[in-house]
Amino acid sequence: MTGSASRKAVTEANRVVVKVGSSALTTAEDGLDRAKLDRLVDAIAGRVKQNVQVVLVSSGAIGAGISPLALPVRPRDLATQQAAASVGQLALAHAYAESFGRYSLTVGQVLLTSDDVARRAHYRNAQRTFSRLLALGAVPVVNENDTVATEEIRFGDNDRLAALVAHLVGADALVLLSDVDALYDGDPRHGATRKITEVSGAADLAGLDIGMSSSGLGTGGMVSKLSAARMAAAAGIPVLLASSGDAERALSAADVGTAFAAAGSRLTARRFWLGYAAGATGRLHLDDGAVAAVVRRRRSLLAAGVTGIDGDFVAGDVVDLVDPEQRVVARGVVGFDAGELPDLIGRSSHQIPADLRREVVHADDLVPLTP
Known part of the structure; x- marks a missing residue:
């Protein structure tokens, strides 16, 4: 796969936001998959040891709470989702603390609702929190606060949350990891499709038939990933969409998945908030x-x-x-x-x-x- 300015930006970034989906961390039968989580942490720790600051936006709280609560499937009603999140978020945070601890890295948990970025004062407070965590050498682990979020104040999916966080922290690149290895010109489950390795602008996306591919454990599909990638790219942040199984290559050589070129200059914090975060x-x-x-x-x-x-x-x-x-x-x-x-x-x-x-x-x- 040939290189591009977008891929080079990922490899040379001094601050990266990495988003990982529920299906890459949990299973319907056993909940949190520690082996998968450890492999992700291995890849992230590799960049951190190169003096790169990484913010991890992690789904998986509800999925991690399914097994401990003996729930047969992912809950659909809000109250049970919140209960599962309250149990699973604790398990997820503990697992990340242990896994990053193998590299003597400290993690800090940041739980957000859309209200925290929709309100300008809250947005600036979140910026200060991230800035201080990173200055102290911690790895912020971010998730939507599913325990208290209602339908009216939800981000909708963690792909959008990751794009918002990428701009909020001034990231040089955004890496979206899931069970989908790249962007295709159709749903790869339904016959022959072509993998799209580079997206330089809207013209490269014309006529695409984007399926809602997901394992059933998460809330987002390719539509949400594409929307988040375009949001970040439009704000001046290059994006790499790749499989969680390719996390190490995505964060090192960046020679996998689909790369989205940053469009123009980076928006100021106020203009990004106005365009994409404010209610x-x-x-x-x-x-x-x-x-x-x-x-x-x-x-x-x-x-x-x-x-x-x-x-x-x-x-x-x-x-x-x-x-x-x-x-x-x-x-x-x-x-x-x-x-x-x-x-x-x-x-x-x-x-x-x-x-x-x-x-x-x-x-x-x-x-x-x-x-």
């Missing part, structure tokens, strides 16, 4: 002209380009900007209350009272999103 409280519907101005020309959104609104928001809230096909094309900080906009939308500036002649969303507070 949106409403929607602004844009006409085609406004979409072109906002997304392609990076202009401010004016009232003339707004065709409708959804939600109950106030000035200063984050809102989604959607095109005529209802696709979210940008996010931004709105300059008006929801109650003020109905009388302004669709009107040119000269038709609006002087005291209301301002941008609906200013360009400085607006982040176009990758389609």
